Amino acid sequence: MTSMGKTRRMMSVGLIGAALALTLAAPARAGETPAAAAGWHLTPTGTDARFRGLAAVDRSTAWAAGSRGTVLRTTDGGRSWRDVSPAGAGDLEFRDVQAFDARRAVVLAIGEGEASRVLRTEDGGATWTESFRNTDPRAFYDCMTFFDRRHGLAMSDPVDGKYRILATRDGGRSWQVQPTAGMPDALPGEAGFAASGQCLVSAGPRDVWLATGGGAAARVLHSADWGLTWTATTTPIPAGDPAKGVFGLAFRDRTHGIAVGGDYRRDQPSPQAGAVTDDGGRTWRTSATPPPAYRSGVAWLPHAKAAALAVGPTGTDLTTDGGRTWRTVDTGSYDTVDCTADGSCWASGEKGRIARLLRKD
Numbered sequence: 357m358t359s360m361g362k363t364r365r366m367m368s369v370g371l372i373g374a375a376l377a378l379t380l381a382a383p384a385r386a387g388e389t390p391a392a393a394a395g396w397h398l399t400p401t402g403t404d405a406r407f408r409g410l411a412a413v414d415r416s417t418a419w420a421a422g423s424r425g426t427v428l429r430t431t432d433g434g435r436s437w438r439d440v441s442p443a444g445a446g447d448l449e450f451r452d453v454q455a456f457d458a459r460r461a462v463v464l465a466i467g468e469g470e471a472s473r474v475l476r477t478e479d480g481g482a483t484w485t486e487s488f489r490n491t492d493p494r495a496f497y498d499c500m501t502f503f504d505r506r507h508g509l510a511m512s513d514p515v516d517g518k519y520r521i522l523a524t525r526d527g528g529r530s531w532q533v534q535p536t537a538g539m540p541d542a543l544p545g546e547a548g549f550a551a552s553g554q555c556l557v558s559a560g561p562r563d564v565w566l567a568t569g570g571g572a573a574a575r576v577l578h579s580a581d582w583g584l585t586w587t588a589t590t591t592p593i594p595a596g597d598p599a600k601g602v603f604g605l606a607f608r609d610r611t612h613g614i615a616v617g618g619d620y621r622r623d624q625p626s627p628q629a630g631a632v633t634d635d636g637g638r639t640w641r642t643s644a645t646p647p648p649a650y651r652s653g654v655a656w657l658p659h660a661k662a663a664a665l666a667v668g669p670t671g672t673d674l675t676t677d678g679g680r681t682w683r684t685v686d687t688g689s690y691d692t693v694d695c696t697a698d699g700s701c702w703a704s705g706e707k708g709r710i711a712r713l714l715r716k717d
Contacts, residue, residue: 565613
């Protein structure tokens with residue numbers, strides 16, 4: 357593609373992102389539900405599994421991973437979903453999925469000891485290969501992220517007082533536990549939340565962030581060298597309880613990030629459920645108008661710079677100023693959200709719910 361062609365394509369995608377933000381920001385017309393105004397359109401999945409893992413490849417292709425070992429894939433924009441669950445995985449709880457295209461994907465199962473596993477497919481889910489099985493009963497893996505098609509990390513709750521990092525350099529075909537010399541000590545009671553596949557996220561070729569909760573403070577750990585050394589920063593999101601902390605992170609680039617969380621218990625309020633950083637996570641500021649309730653997932657709208665979505669069991673919120681202020685645009689239940697470079701956004705959650713964000717004509 358010529359440089360002029362690339363420029364035109366980026367402008368087109370940027371306009372799509374801006375149009376999605378305007379679609380969400382527009383108030384509902386008389387008689388129109390908030391969901392219709394927001395543009396979320398539920399797709400037929402044929403299952404009641406809960407999908408906390410979501411990987412959107414483009415406007416046509418997406419993967420979802422969830423309870424009871426369920427993995428779904430669409431290649432037609434969500435009009436139909438194919439069950440591509442690994443054979444014999446019914447007892448596993450998939451909480452994260454990373455997809456490279458319509459054929460190659462990696463899924464993470466969570467749990468203590470051998471319940472934590474990584475599986476990989478290279479044929480669209482027709483067959484799966486187990487590439488990692490945790491044998492340490494003290495470890496509990498929560499999330500994973502990939503820098504590119506070859507290099508990725510997964511994280512476990514603290515073992516011997518430090519978060520454990522697992523690394524792959526071959527696209528998830530093999531994994532190695534990393535040394536912990538560069539990892540700061542975990543706080544008493546601190547852990548990650550396997551709620552949306554977003555407690556470990558990356559941006560660019562080497563930066564990665566890890567979200568925590570459950571301890572006296574909700575922290576974000578940052579590494580600028582592929583997870584070898586880390587620094588920890590306290591966020592203003594409330595903690596001090598096993599149900600509170602940072603549940604989801606999204607970074608537009610290596611400096612601009614958003615954190616969401618709160619208290620996942622439905623009967624508990626979640627003040628200060630959002631925070632922002634513009635220095636790569638060295639400092640965090642409370643959103644001036646945060647999401648009104650617990651949120652577990654967050655994603656930047658494609659090429660819209662200051663627009664992002666946050667989702668949780670009680671709704672979807674939109675920011676158009678980089679996470680400083682939020683307003684609710686949908687009341688449907690979702691656990692996680694993901695947007696693609698070609699201008700599409702997807703969300704998934706309980707009772708088989710998977711939706712695609714569509715522009716209103």
